[in-house]
Amino acid sequence: MKLFKYKIAILIGLTLWGCEAQSHQAQEAIIDIETTAEDLSLFAEHVISTPLYERDLAINPQQNELIYTLGNYKQTKRCLVVRQKKKGRWQNAEILNISGQYQDIEPFYSHDGDRLYFASNRPIYNDTTRNDYNIWYSDRVEDRWSDPVALDSIINSKGDEFFPTLSREGNLFFTASRANGVGKEDIFRAEFVDGTFKSPEPLPAEINTATFEFNAYVNPDENIIIFSSFGRSDGFGGGDLYISRKDKKGQWTASKNLGEDINSNKLDYCPFVDWTSGNFYFTSERATLQDDKIESVEALKQQTDQPLNGFGNIYKVAFGSLE
Numbered sequence: 001m002k003l004f005k006y007k008i009a010i011l012i013g014l015t016l017w018g019c020e021a022q023s024h025q026a027q028e029a030i031i032d033i034e035t036t037a038e039d040l041s042l043f044a045e046h047v048i049s050t051p052l053y054e055r056d057l058a059i060n061p062q063q064n065e066l067i068y069t070l071g072n073y074k075q076t077k078r079c080l081v082v083r084q085k086k087k088g089r090w091q092n093a094e095i096l097n098i099s100g101q102y103q104d105i106e107p108f109y110s111h112d113g114d115r116l117y118f119a120s121n122r123p124i125y126n127d128t129t130r131n132d133y134n135i136w137y138s139d140r141v142e143d144r145w146s147d148p149v150a151l152d153s154i155i156n157s158k159g160d161e162f163f164p165t166l167s168r169e170g171n172l173f174f175t176a177s178r179a180n181g182v183g184k185e186d187i188f189r190a191e192f193v194d195g196t197f198k199s200p201e202p203l204p205a206e207i208n209t210a211t212f213e214f215n216a217y218v219n220p221d222e223n224i225i226i227f228s229s230f231g232r233s234d235g236f237g238g239g240d241l242y243i244s245r246k247d248k249k250g251q252w253t254a255s256k257n258l259g260e261d262i263n264s265n266k267l268d269y270c271p272f273v274d275w276t277s278g279n280f281y282f283t284s285e286r287a288t289l290q291d292d293k294i295e296s297v298e299a300l301k302q303q304t305d306q307p308l309n310g311f312g313n314i315y316k317v318a319f320g321s322l323e
Helices: 001-030 297-304
Strands: 053-059 064-070 078-086 104-109 115-120 134-141 161-166 173-174 186-190 211-219 224-232 238-247 268-274 279-284 313-318
Touching: 001 297, 053 279, 053 313, 064 104, 078 104, 104 161, 104 279, 115 161, 134 161, 173 211, 186 211, 211 268, 224 268, 238 268, 238 313
Parallel strands: none
Antiparallel strands: 053 064, 064 078, 104 115, 115 134, 161 173, 173 186, 211 224, 224 238, 268 279, 279 313
């Protein structure tokens, strides 16, 4: 009898181990940053894109780490979350060691992957009364990130600064509302000269309008920009993604809506391009909630507890399919 129970225990253990291994392998297959997506798809469903609020994906140049923003349902708490790939396997998600206390959002890797820029409402310049969003950076120190440092006050005002992106030359693009702006919210560029940022200037009318422009991704060569805008006459709803390229004279061309294959009637924003795989990533609040009558509390819970519940998720599609 004891031998029989022992064999049963081993069998159960092996079964559980096998299920866990299959689950782990399934998870590995879902986190795919190598394959260029032929069609628009939800990125890493149930692993990264979950019923919580996910946004702001960044992938490091070495292709072995990704960071994104994870928030609760109402985004009253938002943290930077990291996943690392070690020995060919993606590790479990962890709160970045510099995050978790304040509202930290919108990560962006430097072009060597050893510096991380992000926006945060943590107190700045030793002023404990400040809770506006500013742009910070942290440097990689072995397997951790150093204490964040705020950019100079020529960048960080007492208003909000969001969504940092840097070109290969170090020029900084970000979102803000300022007196020298064009509209209600604009995209600014601060040139990087001799190790310091110059006074930010709003991008021209081909990009900024009298309404809202925000969350711009600029490619390393600084000749492609993808951003969101809300309130334009050609918009589909809650905020759409637009693209502009520089012409032969180095001037930005009139921005174009990326169309209904990308944009929805909900908020579409937070663009990022992984040039290694050729994938374009963005965040969307689109949902697939049905209009049918809810017959039970359990049905309501099931409909809510799914990635496409109307909170943010991350999508990907081949960059080459955008135009």
